[in-house]
Amino acid sequence: MPVDNFTVKRVVVDKVLAPKPYDLLADQLRESILLGDIAEGEVLPPERELVEQTGLTRGSVREALKQLASEGLLRTKPGRFGGNTVTLPGRDVVTNSLSQFVRGRRMSLRELNETREVLEPAMARLAAEYRSDGELSRIKAAHQELIDSAADFHRFSRANITWHRAVAHASGNELLSAVLEAISYGVAVSTTVDRYDDEATRRQVIRVHGKITEAIDDRDGDAAERLMSHHLGATHARATDAEITDVPLSEDDTNE
Numbered sequence: 484m485p486v487d488n489f490t491v492k493r494v495v496v497d498k499v500l501a502p503k504p505y506d507l508l509a510d511q512l513r514e515s516i517l518l519g520d521i522a523e524g525e526v527l528p529p530e531r532e533l534v535e536q537t538g539l540t541r542g543s544v545r546e547a548l549k550q551l552a553s554e555g556l557l558r559t560k561p562g563r564f565g566g567n568t569v570t571l572p573g574r575d576v577v578t579n580s581l582s583q584f585v586r587g588r589r590m591s592l593r594e595l596n597e598t599r600e601v602l603e604p605a606m607a608r609l610a611a612e613y614r615s616d617g618e619l620s621r622i623k624a625a626h627q628e629l630i631d632s633a634a635d636f637h638r639f640s641r642a643n644i645t646w647h648r649a650v651a652h653a654s655g656n657e658l659l660s661a662v663l664e665a666i667s668y669g670v671a672v673s674t675t676v677d678r679y680d681d682e683a684t685r686r687q688v689i690r691v692h693g694k695i696t697e698a699i700d701d702r703d704g705d706a707a708e709r710l711m712s713h714h715l716g717a718t719h720a721r722a723t724d725a726e727i728t729d730v731p732l733s734e735d736d737t738n739e
Contacts, residue, residue, distance in 0.1 A: 503543075504539050504540075504543045505539070505542075505543040505544070505546035505547040505550070506547075506550075508533075508537055508539060508543065508544065508547035509546075509547040509550040509551055512527075512547065512551060512556075513551060513554070513556060516551075516556050516569055516571075517556075521569050522569065523569055523570060523571045524568065524569060524570075525568070525569045526566045526567065526568050526569075527548075527557070527566065527567040527568075527569065529566065530544050530545060530548070548567055551567075552567075554572070554576075555570060555571075555572045555573065555575075555576045556569065556570060556571070556572065557569060557570060558570050574657055574660070574661045574664070577658070577661040577662070577665070578661045578664045578665045579665075580665075581661070581662060581665030581666070582665045582666075584665075585665060585666055595666050596715070598662075598666060599663075599666070599715055600712070600715050600716065602659055602662060602663060603647065603650075603651070603663065603711050603715060604708045604709075604711040604712040604715070605654075605659070605708065606650060606651050606654040606656065606659050606660070606663065606711075607650055607654075607695060607698075607699065607704075607707040607708050607710070607711035608704040608705070608707055608708040609653075609654035609655060609656060609659075609704075610622075610650050610651075610653035610654045610655075610699050610707065611698055611699045611701070611702050611703055611704040611706075611707040611708075612702060612704050613653070613654065613655040614653035614654075614655075614699055614702075615653070618649070618652060618653035619653070619699065619700060621649045621652070621653075622646065622649045622650055622653060622696055622699060623696060623700075624649075625642060625645045625646035625649045626646055626689075626692050626693060626696050628642040628645065628646075629642045629643060629646060629688070629689050629692060630689055633682070633685050633686065633689060634682075636685075639685055643688065643692075644667055646692055647663065647667075648660075648663065648664060648667065650695070650699070650711075651663040651664070653699065687717075688714075688718075691710060691713070691714045691717075692714075694706075694710050695707055695710045695711055695714065698710060
């Protein structure tokens with residue numbers, strides 16, 4: 484309304500949303516753990532002591548600890564001599580989260596195949612450059628299993644996944660390896676569609692896997708990358724663009 488030729492505006496201020504106390508405590512502890520201020524293996528003070536130190540309720544302290552445990556930053560041992568031991572996230576944390584994302588979003592084979600085509604040739608190159616003798620032995624053993632299982636479609640599929648994981652592990656890059664493991668269900672689907680269930684195709688896979696294995700053995704990164712890229716392109720040309728849940732394959736088949 485006008486007052487002495489001036490217009491008075493009503494000022495509106497949004498509500499101030501204060502973070503919950505347990506979120507603040509979880510943030511503080513998380514940052515200290517990730518920065519290394521609280522070392523892996525160290526045991527946090529008992530809940531009672533954390534309540535005294537922070538001034539928070541016991542419920543808030545427990546909720547903060549529960550959050551960190553769900554993130555893989557704490558390992559909780561109940562009982563009189565138990566406690567909350569600091570842990571660092573393992574590869575399984577990344578793998579499980581990505582795997583749930585892939586399956587929950589019903590990712591198409593096209594998306595999974597595109598991801599593999601980007602990652603696996605690079606991992607084959609890295610494997611050729613950085614593999615240890617032990618890792619090379621595991622790759623060769625997985626390839627031998629492919630040869631031995633050529634007549635058994637599902638056994639062959641599991642051996643195929645094992646070989647790809649062995650190459651990924653030999654790359655020495657934990658993050659890339661975790662991503663590949665997370666989409667292993669897609670790898671299984673890509674190689675378990677009807678068009679792939681063909682003896683001649685399996686012989687071809689054995690042949691190209693053998694060449695990639697030789698390139699890794701020879702530490703020939705160029706050849707390993709080129710052969711893997713060609714192999715994935717040929718494999719994915721046979722796969723349909725269905726969603727991964729459309730294929731009747733048990734997820735357990737990807738975990739052996």
